[in-house]
Amino acid sequence: MKNRLVVTSGIAVMILSTATFAGPREDLLAQYAAAANARGFSAVRGQALHTQSFSGGKPDTPSCTTCHGKDTRGPGRAPSGKTIEPLAVSVTPTRYTDPAKVEKWFKRNCTEVLGRECTPQEKGDWLTFVITQ
């Protein structure tokens, strides 16, 4: 009985601490939310963006999945042949913790795939998608 209480309160503390913990990813999302006029982000929209084929970018990279692969929890492969670490935070927990790096790759990859930079809404949706993967 006493044990169960300890475990329950332990879990409660863990949930509370993750809910209130503002890490670099949460800061990034807040930043995108402010810039996107806070419509809220959706993992479903993020996934759609991730798998969609675009024609505005480079012909050999029509979608995110061209290099990152269809499975976010599996590795991707750059055109050079280099392996890319899985996008899913559950598999690569170090991802998206350096805001400058996130911005650098959004800029590069969106330009290559979409032929333009991504909007804060798109970035927030996509980040929400891979965080929940």
Added chain:
Amino acid sequence: MRIPHRPLAIGLVTLAFSALILARAQAGDRHFFSPVADPLVKEECGGCHLAFPPSMLPARSWQRMMGELDNHFGDNASLDPATAEKIRSYLIANAGDAAGQRYSSKLLKGVVAGAAPQRITQLPKWVSEHRKVPEWEWRHKDVRSKANCVACHTAAEQGYYEE
């Protein structure tokens, strides 16, 4: 207290000998190219492809490449000026024709004096070393490009490029 001279001397000789052998093994191997040691260079140059050892190209090649990052083999790989400058000086200081890099001179054999080749895979010595690799092997799904050294040279990231 008496200092035990004999064991000490034996120990020192052994140490010196192994250090010599190790240095020889590394330096004497013409397929060894010091991998990038600088974390910034490794991060920025190793994002899309293997961070190629700077000793594989002459300084003038790196100089030109760092001036054309907005069109880096068809990709825009632009960096902020401060980062680009740090990388440029590292590459030039460790280039194949920089002092103390005599082991890469073989790879640069046949490069026209004053030329600034951009692709390691087009160096005359690189081409002749890889002449026996059939076309289908380059197209293999695990290879994909001639820039993917690790596909065959499994210890490339550690600097070893033997067969």
